[in-house]
Amino acid sequence: MCIIRNIITFIILSLFSTLRAEVPDLKIQLNSIADTKKQIEYCLALDTRKDGIVDSNYLKEYLRPLLQHKNKGLQVAYYLLLADAASIIFDQVNPVTDAYFNQAMGIAEQSGVQEYRLLPLIRRGYYYFTYREISAALPYFLSASNLVQEANLDQVAMAARHLQWMANFYGYIGNSTKALEYYKKAVNYAPKDTRQTIDILNAIGVYYYRDSIYDKAHHYYKEGLKVAERTKDTVWMGILQGNIGNILLAKGDTSQAIVLSEMNVKTSLKYEDFSDAMRTLLGLAEIAVAQKRWNQAKAYLAQAEVYFEPKPFFLMYKTAAYELKAKIAQAEGNKTEAIYYLNQFITYNDSTQQQKDSERLQQATWNWEAERFNLAITEAENKRKQDRFRDLSISIVLILTLLSITLLIHRSRQRIRIKTIKLEKDQLALLLEKELLDNQLIQAKTEMEDFLLRIKENEKIIQDLGRKLANAQVNHQNDHVDEIQESLNQMLDSHMMTDERWYRFKSLFDTTHPGFFEEITVRYPNISENNLRLLTLSKLNLNNQSIAHLLGISLDGVKKAKQRLRKKISQTAADH
CATH class of the missing domain: 1.25.40.10 (Tetratricopeptide repeat domain)
Incomplete structure (x- = not known):
């Protein structure tokens, strides 16, 4: 009987040992690693799932030795792992993950170790970035950027991974310089x-x-x-x-x-x-x-x-595809397909341009937020220094009056320095704004040149179709007349300046010829929109035939409209 009892006890102990062996004892593993940074790296690389599922209760129990460890970095890692687990469970930005990140940051701050502070800043920023909460992520990455200058990256756990996350974020918001800087740092680690x-x-x-x-x-x-x-x-x-x-x-x-x-x-x-x-x-x-x-x-x-997929990301590729198709169709002499693909190219190109404009605007907004946050950090840092000096002066004011006076002088200099920094930043902002306006003007001029080039190319196609139509009519090629006439009509319709195109063109023209519309409306306050179009197109030195095609009227109509316009202008000048 005693032998049977001993055998059963051995089997139970063996099974218990087998079950325990499935999950390595975290305390034993940590004790086998001497280097504190490698201890943190080991923990951050742990699989937080149990049987493929995130179980927060199991995870808290399994990671409990981290809270009891003398290495403060492991205590930070404990809350970072719980934050990761919570974000997986909720699959969105949530208060539970935020609370864990706050606890991790609190311990890192208490430790006074810059390398520990860096971890929750970057990981929290990347958590927001993952769910595309860019404005929420921005302060954490900016704070991390300032801290990277002070921290010893050799002592940062998983330095390459964290620097790569920073690079990914800065690349997404359009700051290529910062992205390259952190990728180059990351490759070293x-x-x-x-x-x-x-x-x-x-x-x-x-x-x-x-x-x-x-x-x-x-x-x-x-x-x-x-x-x-x-x-x-x-x-x-x-x-x-x-x-x-x-x-x-x-x-x-x-x-x-x-x-x-x-x-x-x-x-x-x-x-x-x-x-x-x-x-x-x-x-x-x-x-x-x-x-x-x-x-x-x-x-x-x-x-x-x-x-291709119906997503904004594929717009630029669809635009390129239609441009190539138009070139192929034109080379093969298929005018109908060439015009169709050209129209598709123009449509997608407009959408792509709008998408790029929207992205540039968003990136400008993020950069403005980054600048504002950096200024706030500078002011907060200066305020922190001032508060520290003030507290110090209060504690020793009765003992060292002279030191109090010195501190007051120092504070005064700090205020001057803050004003100087703010003035320099304001000047830099003005310079950046001027550079942005200059770039917009260059882009507008380029677009205007493209517009004039497209007009010339379309005019050439229209003239060619007109000649072909005339030849077909003269030669009584009735089977080709309708086909050529349809192509010509399609080309004229696509070429004609609609109200929507006019207002887009008017905005572009106002950028490349600032003050033109304002001067015309001041000098001729009763000028009609049609006459304004006629004046604008004439300003571009377009011939009467091109203007007629763009406005969708006859050549004689353009000539008569110009005569009436000249008469009105002369009459207005005589009245004044």
Whole structure:
């Protein structure tokens, strides 16, 4: 009987040991790690799920040794892990996650360790960024940016990951300089020969490629490709080869660019990275159009269009596709399709431009908020210093009167310094505003030049269709007359300046010719909108025929309208 009881006891203990072995004892694991930073990294990398599900009660119990540990960084990690778990459970910004982040920040502040303060700032900012609460994320990333200058990044847990999050955020709000700065910092702390290293190197290359700094972009793509080859990461090998192909294309080496791009398409499709495949196929279509390989270009476009989605992100790619289709149709002599695709291109291009304008406005708003927050930080920091000096002066005022006087003088200098800083920032804001206005004027002039170029191109097409129509009528080619007449009518309708187009054009014209409309309305207060259109188009040195097509009236109508306008202007001048 005693033997049976001992066997049962052994089996129960064995089963208990097996169950315990499934989850490593956190306290034992931490005691086996001597370095405090590595202890924090070990905890932040823990899987917070139990059987694939986030269980907050289980997690609190499992992580309890962190609260009892002498390492304050582990206590910070405890609340950071609970915050991560809560965000997964709610899958949105929520008060529970916010409360955990507040507790983590409180412990980090109490510790006085800058490297600990950095963790909740970045992770809370990225939590808001994940759910696209950009305005809420901004203060935390800005505070982290200031703290990065003071902290020892060698002592920051998972430094590469946290710096990469900062870079992702700054890139999203349009601050490429900051994004590059943090990606370059991150690559120095990323684990060697890992996907994370490749990802960061590729991101740096992408930013340089966007700025047309191809040599630097090529350098970082090559470095990433070396890591991918060493680790036999075929996905990244394909992506980076495609990116290098884009650089070769930009430099004019189309043959090598085609080879690398087609390899990238195969790799992207194999690993279901359809967006990258779509972008690369459009690039190949552009090369084929430039080389007048129309059938191949159409094949690339057809394959790329399969991966278009009805999302704002794809607008620019649809615009590029319709522009290429218009070129192909025109080259193949298919005027009807060319006009259709050109109209589609104009429609999508307008939408793309509106989207870009909206993004620029949003980014400007975020940058303004960042500037305002930085100013608030500066003022708060100065106020904190003033309060500290004030408290110190009160505590020793009865002992050291002279020291109190010195502190008062110091405060006065601080006020002057704050005013000086504020004045300098105001001056900088004025300079930035002037630069923005100058850039807007340059863009408006470019758009005006594009508008005039499109008018000339459309006029050429209209004249060509007119001649063809006349020839067909003379030669009694009745089967072609209707077709040509329909194409001509479609072209005239698409070319004509509607009220909507007029008001968009009027805004653009007012930017490139400031004061013109104001001067006209002051001199001729009763001028009609039609006469104002006539004056504006005449100001651009357009001939009567072009004006007639734009206004949708006859050539004689334009001449008579000009005569009546000159008569009214002369009469107004005589009255004055």
